[in-house]
Amino acid sequence: MTPAAALCLIFIFLVPLAPAGLSLINTGLGRSRSAAHAMLGALCVMAVAAITYCAFGFAWQGLAGGAAHSLRIAGIEWNWIAAEPLFLRARTLDGSPASLVVLLQILSVGLAAVIPLGAGADRWRLGPSCASAALLAGLAYPIFAHWVWGGGWLAQLGTNYGLGHGFLDAGGSGCIQAVGGLTALAVTWILGPRRGKYPMHGMPAAIPGHDASIVLFGCFPTLVGWLGLNAAGAMLFAGAESGRTVLIAVNTTLSAAAGLLAALAISAFRFGKPDASLCANGWVSGLVASSAACAFVTPAQAVAIGLVAGGVVTAAVAYTEWPLSIDDPGGAVSVHAAGGLWGLLALGIFARFPDGASGQWLAQLVGIATLIGFVLPLTYTLNWLLNRVYSQRVDPEGERQGMDLYELGAGAYPEFVTHNEEFTQQ
């Protein structure tokens, strides 16, 4: 194994901290009576996603230059899906760049699968959430990832049509975050809002998260995970050399910091005091937006990307809840879909290349159009079909009891139960 491959492997080992942090954030933003369910759900969907991806997903995603199916349109090849054998049978997992891609993708698809859990909190059953993760890891994620990272038609927009370097997404703002965020939107639509969220009259009911300290603590592991994700992704998918990972780490950190400060300033201006959950969402949206362009921008540009991401997520969280009536307790749609799309666009706006290639902004726009026009309808259709055969939403009684008691038989915080006798008998 080369020193660069060893360094990349170390970065990949950091990636699981990203879904760990997101799981803490999602758990803290949900209700206390669904906390254990939220954490177990994250572990389960990661397990299902990893196995499904190894069994089927990688066969459709493949590697750049690997076996693939193509369509010839006007004399130009449109590489649309890989043709690898199932169960990774064509891959030797020996420390080669190809094997590192496989490992990074197994962890990345788990991260993408955890994202929708934040949107479905307090009402998404465990079994259907795992089935939905299987659909994501087996179909939606690998198809789009092949187009971007597997040498597909989006990656070839540069060589085939002269659009910059083709669609670029070093750390996964589109392939991981936007795909996960758009799946979260589809799941939210299919599940519907939590009971009591939108009363007959007046504004939507505020259902605050149960533990702000868990939410804010979750921000720390996300940073470490994202440092690994962006550095490893840039080395494997954008050809960044080892020394460039320092710039990538600086850009990632600055973008997160700017996202947090933007959300803090905006929420303090709007509400009089900073909002802890919005600040956490601003931090994560800065990370999400940093991923695509982390290897191609300067630190000052990374700060600008983070500032806009923090503003976007603050507006999106408020706007999705009301008037759009999208009940998204974890802010997954705002943070990962809106933040991811902004990150992709930011690359087109800010990135400059030594060879002076132009048209990068157009390649990025085509990628964004593909996410909205192909990935969202696909993932909605898959989850809609799943819901027809396997109802995704918990029964009203389960929602009243809480997901912990109803689905797991025990709560996360049994000592929180109030015993009336103890308080009344003095």
Added chain:
Amino acid sequence: MKLLGFLLMAAGWAIALAAVALLKTTLDRGLFVLAGIAVEVLGLALAVRAHQPARGESQ
């Protein structure tokens, strides 16, 4: 209205793809890709509206 919304999203994507494949200049392609995204946003707005719960429905 849901179906129409998702059809519009797919139609917008088709416009963007056709612009890349059929047009030559960056300006033309850019304008048509932006038009495709506008159609997608229209479809997204329809889908959002179709999924809005009736007030009190979630009680």
